[in-house]
Amino acid sequence: MKRWKQIIIGSTLFCVYAQIAQGQSRFDSLTISLGQIVKKDSLTGMSVLLVDSQQIVYEHNFGYADVAKKTKYTSQTIQNIGSVSKTFIAIALMKAVELGYFKLETNINAILPFKVVNPSYPMSDITVRQLSNHTSSIVDNPAIFPDTYQFDEGFAEYDVSAYKILQNMGYREKIGDTSLKIFLYDYLSSDGKYYNTNNFVSSKPGSSSRYSNIGSALAAYLIEVKSGMTYAEFTEKYILKPLKMKNSSWFLNPQKLNKYAKPYYDLVASFPFYQFITYPDGGLRTNTADLSKYLIALINGYHGNQSLLNKWSYQTMFTPQFSKDDPPKGISLAYRNKGIFWNLYNNGTIGHDGDDPGVTSFLFFNPATGQGGVFLCNRYLADKTEIIALLVKYTDER
Numbered sequence: 001m002k003r004w005k006q007i008i009i010g011s012t013l014f015c016v017y018a019q020i021a022q023g024q025s026r027f028d029s030l031t032i033s034l035g036q037i038v039k040k041d042s043l044t045g046m047s048v049l050l051v052d053s054q055q056i057v058y059e060h061n062f063g064y065a066d067v068a069k070k071t072k073y074t075s076q077t078i079q080n081i082g083s084v085s086k087t088f089i090a091i092a093l094m095k096a097v098e099l100g101y102f103k104l105e106t107n108i109n110a111i112l113p114f115k116v117v118n119p120s121y122p123m124s125d126i127t128v129r130q131l132s133n134h135t136s137s138i139v140d141n142p143a144i145f146p147d148t149y150q151f152d153e154g155f156a157e158y159d160v161s162a163y164k165i166l167q168n169m170g171y172r173e174k175i176g177d178t179s180l181k182i183f184l185y186d187y188l189s190s191d192g193k194y195y196n197t198n199n200f201v202s203s204k205p206g207s208s209s210r211y212s213n214i215g216s217a218l219a220a221y222l223i224e225v226k227s228g229m230t231y232a233e234f235t236e237k238y239i240l241k242p243l244k245m246k247n248s249s250w251f252l253n254p255q256k257l258n259k260y261a262k263p264y265y266d267l268v269a270s271f272p273f274y275q276f277i278t279y280p281d282g283g284l285r286t287n288t289a290d291l292s293k294y295l296i297a298l299i300n301g302y303h304g305n306q307s308l309l310n311k312w313s314y315q316t317m318f319t320p321q322f323s324k325d326d327p328p329k330g331i332s333l334a335y336r337n338k339g340i341f342w343n344l345y346n347n348g349t350i351g352h353d354g355d356d357p358g359v360t361s362f363l364f365f366n367p368a369t370g371q372g373g374v375f376l377c378n379r380y381l382a383d384k385t386e387i388i389a390l391l392v393k394y395t396d397e398r
Contacts, residue, residue: 042267044073075289079359080285083355084352084353096226098310104340106128120200151171159268216278369395
């Protein structure tokens with residue numbers, strides 16, 4: 001009998017070890033595939049994490065945060081995450097609704113200290129919901145929006161030729177140092193210094209979809225108006241601190257320079273560090289280690305854990321905004337629908353991507369499997385679909 005028990009125990013252990021080896025082998029192949037992409041696309045540095053509802057299940061890092069200093073890119077490396085920042089507006093917006101500041105159907109002019117109307121449809125309301133799903137009719141005027149990037153030339157060394165490329169693309173800092181409130185007034189109020197009819201599309205609010213960074217920042221500003229806090233303070237209180245995201249913040253911090261990834265134009269030349277006047281739309285600085293905590297909270301929140309938001313808020317945030325029978329103009333539902341800022345992809349995942357000079361990012365989770373992933377890269381990658389497809393594949397097992 002004792003010998004039989006030993007056989008059973010030995011068989012059980014063999015199965016466990018075989019499963020571990022198989023899982024490790026599976027992730028080894030992921031690492032190899034990612035490494036091939038890093039080499040093929042000449043990526044400077046990158047960190048990739050996969051999580052389940054409890055913990056990190058895979059981590060691998062590639063390349064350098066600082067090429068000249070040979071500083072390795074790790075899961076602790078901090079960088080700007082671009083428009084993945086908008087998912088934090090989604091959480092903050094739903095928290096503001098929970099706190100009774102406004103509803104998603106509230107006319108923004110019932111909140112703002114200045115009036116915002118589409119000049120082609122002056123009698124049509126613009127709602128909070130429309131800001132959150134990019135149908136507000138507010139757009140990023142290319143003659144103005146690039147100037148909301150504020151480059152800090154004295155923060156760290158950079159390549160002058162790379163900076164000139166950005167300047168030739170329109171990033172010329174023609175807007176002086178100013179606040180989010182003042183810029184939004186100047187851009188959206190008919191009395192503002194940057195006001196132009198081209199700051200809006202000539203479509204009725206709610207009828208067409210046009211991605212809008214400035215419209216997103218306006219949603220964050222609504223929270224400032226009602227809470228009496230800056231958006232940075234509000235997100236610190238209701239998101240970053242509760243999740244212990246200690247390496248996440250909205251503005252450059254000289255004391256953390258040695259933890260920052262430089263934003264690169266190519267494998268050698270880096271841009272100056274920068275931040276944004278409209279910082280809520282793309283300015284969060286964080287790392288994959290902190291974002292793993294965020295992802296785990298989202299996965300659990302989707303399934304009923306109320307650590308950041310209540311059940312109704314999560315359900316609302318992840319509910320498709322557009323009817324398949326009558327979607328707004330300008331969006332194809334063949335690939336995705338929209339939640340409150342979130343992208344609801346037709347492969348069943350929920351996420352958002354981000355792009356900026358020297359920045360590529362993507363964060364997502366699969367509600368069906370309770371798994372998710374994130375990657376950050378300190379170089380702009382024009383086509384990130386190959387990496388995304390890999391991560392989605394490796395989080396698609398139940």
